[in-house]
Amino acid sequence: xSATIRDIKEQTGLxxxxxxxxxxxxxxxxENRQKIEKAIKDLHYEVNxxxxxxxxxxxxxxxxxxxxITSPFSGMLLHHVGEALRKEGYxxxxxxxxxxxxxxxxxxxxxVNKKVDGIVVLPVSxxxxxxxxxxxxxxxxVLLDRSLNDxxxxxxxxxxRKAVCSALKEFISRNHKKIAVIASDTEYTGRERxxxxxxxxxxxxxxxxxNYQMRGTHSIASGYSGMKKLLSLKDRPTAVFMSNYEITLGxxxxxxxxxxxxPDDISLLGFDDQLFFHVLQPQVYMVEQPLKAMSDKAxxxxxxxxxxxxxxxxxxxxxxxxxxTGNSIKTL
Amino acid sequence: xSATIRDIKEQTGLxxxxxxxxxxxxxxxxENRQKIEKAIKDLHYEVNxxxxxxxxxxxxxxxxxxxxITSPFSGMLLHHVGEALRKEGYxxxxxxxxxxxxxxxxxxxxxVNKKVDGIVVLPVSxxxxxxxxxxxxxxxxVLLDRSLNDxxxxxxxxxxRKAVCSALKEFISRNHKKIAVIASDTEYTGRERxxxxxxxxxxxxxxxxxNYQMRGTHSIASGYSGMKKLLSLKDRPTAVFMSNYEITLGxxxxxxxxxxxxPDDISLLGFDDQLFFHVLQPQVYMVEQPLKAMSDKAxxxxxxxxxxxxxxxxxxxxxxxxxxTGNSIKTL
DNA sequence: CTGTTAGCGCTTTCAC
DNA sequence: GTGAAAGCGCTAACAG
Numbered sequence: 001x002s003a004t005i006r007d008i009k010e011q012t013g014l015x016x017x018x019x020x021x022x023x024x025x026x027x028x029x030x031e032n033r034q035k036i037e038k039a040i041k042d043l044h045y046e047v048n049x050x051x052x053x054x055x056x057x058x059x060x061x062x063x064x065x066x067x068x069i070t071s072p073f074s075g076m077l078l079h080h081v082g083e084a085l086r087k088e089g090y091x092x093x094x095x096x097x098x099x100x101x102x103x104x105x106x107x108x109x110x111x112v113n114k115k116v117d118g119i120v121v122l123p124v125s126x127x128x129x130x131x132x133x134x135x136x137x138x139x140x141x142v143l144l145d146r147s148l149n150d151x152x153x154x155x156x157x158x159x160x161r162k163a164v165c166s167a168l169k170e171f172i173s174r175n176h177k178k179i180a181v182i183a184s185d186t187e188y189t190g191r192e193r194x195x196x197x198x199x200x201x202x203x204x205x206x207x208x209x210x211n212y213q214m215r216g217t218h219s220i221a222s223g224y225s226g227m228k229k230l231l232s233l234k235d236r237p238t239a240v241f242m243s244n245y246e247i248t249l250g251x252x253x254x255x256x257x258x259x260x261x262x263p264d265d266i267s268l269l270g271f272d273d274q275l276f277f278h279v280l281q282p283q284v285y286m287v288e289q290p291l292k293a294m295s296d297k298a299x300x301x302x303x304x305x306x307x308x309x310x311x312x313x314x315x316x317x318x319x320x321x322x323x324x325t326g327n328s329i330k331t332l
Numbered sequence: 333x334s335a336t337i338r339d340i341k342e343q344t345g346l347x348x349x350x351x352x353x354x355x356x357x358x359x360x361x362x363e364n365r366q367k368i369e370k371a372i373k374d375l376h377y378e379v380n381x382x383x384x385x386x387x388x389x390x391x392x393x394x395x396x397x398x399x400x401i402t403s404p405f406s407g408m409l410l411h412h413v414g415e416a417l418r419k420e421g422y423x424x425x426x427x428x429x430x431x432x433x434x435x436x437x438x439x440x441x442x443x444v445n446k447k448v449d450g451i452v453v454l455p456v457s458x459x460x461x462x463x464x465x466x467x468x469x470x471x472x473x474v475l476l477d478r479s480l481n482d483x484x485x486x487x488x489x490x491x492x493r494k495a496v497c498s499a500l501k502e503f504i505s506r507n508h509k510k511i512a513v514i515a516s517d518t519e520y521t522g523r524e525r526x527x528x529x530x531x532x533x534x535x536x537x538x539x540x541x542x543n544y545q546m547r548g549t550h551s552i553a554s555g556y557s558g559m560k561k562l563l564s565l566k567d568r569p570t571a572v573f574m575s576n577y578e579i580t581l582g583x584x585x586x587x588x589x590x591x592x593x594x595p596d597d598i599s600l601l602g603f604d605d606q607l608f609f610h611v612l613q614p615q616v617y618m619v620e621q622p623l624k625a626m627s628d629k630a631x632x633x634x635x636x637x638x639x640x641x642x643x644x645x646x647x648x649x650x651x652x653x654x655x656x657t658g659n660s661i662k663t664l
Numbered sequence: 665c666t667g668t669t670a671g672c673g674c675t676t677t678c679a680c
Numbered sequence: 681g682t683g684a685a686a687g688c689g690c691t692a693a694c695a696g
Contacts, residue, residue, distance in 0.1 A: 046444055046469065068411075069407055071407070075403070076402050078401050093426075094425075113381040280611060280612065281588065
């Protein structure tokens with residue numbers, strides 16, 4: 001159906017090698033160059049990347065395994081990763097794990113079988129065994145945003161514990177003692193932020209009763225039900241820390257449906273600033289991640305591995321965060 | 333590096349043909365089947381989809397060309413499209429046009445060169461010439477969400493004009509006369525919704541002064557500056573229609589920064605309900621699109637074309653919308 | 665600079 | 681049910 005390099009050979013009378021050389025930026029006599037370019041136009045020729053990849057064993061494509069493509073947070077990361085890759089001449093093949101570990105494992109194999117040159121993983125799973133097919137095939141991997149319990153790959157993320165710890169100072173310095181947390185228990189960042197929260201509270205000499213510890217999934221539903229439960233306690237907390245975008249959103253939803261208002265009735269601290277939170281009243285204090293820096297760094301690391309720098313040990317890079325101030329915290 | 337079918341041949345003593353047959357689900361003696369399966373395990377064999385695609389001329393992969401991967405609206409569509417494709421055994425290769433027509437054209441070629449079996453397009457451009465490389469290569473295309481001025485491809489979207497028209501009744505029936513619009517002028521849905529707005533106003537006998545017509549890009553910035561300008565008019569509108577997610581978000585941002593409040597000072601009607609808008613006070617009336625139905629239909633159409641149903645003329649399918657009611661509209 | 669040749673890993677006739 | 685052989689479209693020596 002489509003034209004091949006052979007059709008160009010017919011029309012120009014040149015050899016396959018010459019045409020291939022032209023396609024790959026080699027030097028060709030001006031006269032022949034013209035002939036080839038004309039033929040390409042005439043025949044609507046486009047390179048068959050399958051054939052090219054088969055022989056070169058390179059596809060100039062990086063696979064992206066993302067836990068959930070509907071998350072605005074991951075959408076921003078994908079965008080920045082895509083830009084960084086494009087600058088280096090790489091395309092990206094995105095596959096959506098739909099928060100499902102089985103699908104994630106299947107998708108990883110798919111990427112390997114498609115012969116991507118490297119893979120950026122925003123994992124669903126907490127353990128790395130699902131990545132073995134890539135490892136066996138020597139496809140470099142970099143983890144982004146979330147690390148693994150048995151990490152043996154490069155990873156770029158924020159310093160979650162430190163971020164939470166310094167953000168909580170906003171509560172503590174304003175004399176809050178009864179501070180609750182809503183966090184995900186099913187993935188890396190949720191757990192890290194929860195541990196960071198508990199550590200900070202212990203350091204401050206504050207107790208966190210079990211019913212102030214809301215642990216669920218990385219979802220709007222979890223934030224919603226978590227906040228609902230907290231608001232229904234006889235001994236309500238005066239402040240709540242919400243550990244990611246979806247949870248913050250769900251918690252705000254629940255608060256909004258209640259008769260309580262922030263900061264009068266309850267003080268709030270959220271995670272993953274997205275422009276839209278600025279629309280809310282009150283403006284919620286938010287931990288903001290350096291999305292572009294994370295993406296750039298991840299791509300840089302991956303390309304280095306793809307370039308053959310394979311001896312160096314896996315490194316874990318933890319970037320710092322900023323705190324967006326607001327008016328969602330009352331001084332007690 | 334990776335094992336090939338040849339390595340399996342070595343280990344099992346069988347021929348390439350038999351192994352290939354096994355891989356493709358053909359009948360093989362139980363004894364041989366066992367040998368092959370053992371070898372696959374031992375060698376960590378994974379099919380090379382490049383080689384397979386080269387000979388079969390099929391990749392079981394559908395390309396997705398999306399105008400902006402950071403848009404939560406498109407994220408939802410991608411998710412549903414992905415699920416529908418997966419059910420049919422197809423993977424998807426997503427590429428991000430970053431709202432850039434040039435990049436879009438480049439990405440389309442990339443998909444064609446990668447030999448995807450079909451393409452779902454959420455276009456940036458308004459004209460279809462950038463799709464010619466796919467057409468020349470006989471790669472079926474279906475447009476989703478946005479149509480093209482010179483549409484010659486199947487398209488699944490909502491009935492934008494009708495949606496706007498019926499939503500505006502909420503304003504009109506409450507006696508609003510001074511109604512403004514903020515819409516994108518750079519892509520299909522923005523224009524359609526704008527035209528729908530103007531038609532509905534004309535039908536209602538209402539005038540729309542030029543300074544009530546805010547037309548910009550599909551962006552938060554446009555919504556923001558549009559609303560800012562409207563609020564600064566001496567003769568302020570009593571109601572504003574916001575034509576998509578990003579614009580609604582930006583407009584709410586501007587309103588929030590002002591001293592005006594909805595619905596007391598201004599009534600609002602938005603587009604593209606995303607859960608988060610429920611967090612807002614007031615709850616904005618929202619036109620809601622049937623994202624899953626749109627995605628399913630688009631995939632169905634595409635697969636039919638991929639199956640060879642190529643004679644039928646391109647069809648334009650316009651689905652209906654729902655209106656999420658709220659409390660952002662005051663009766664005058 | 666150009667042409668010839670071999671072969672990437674797989675599927676697919678066609679005999680057997 | 682299995683095997684031998686050809687070939688998908690391209691690149692990469694190597695020779696000229």
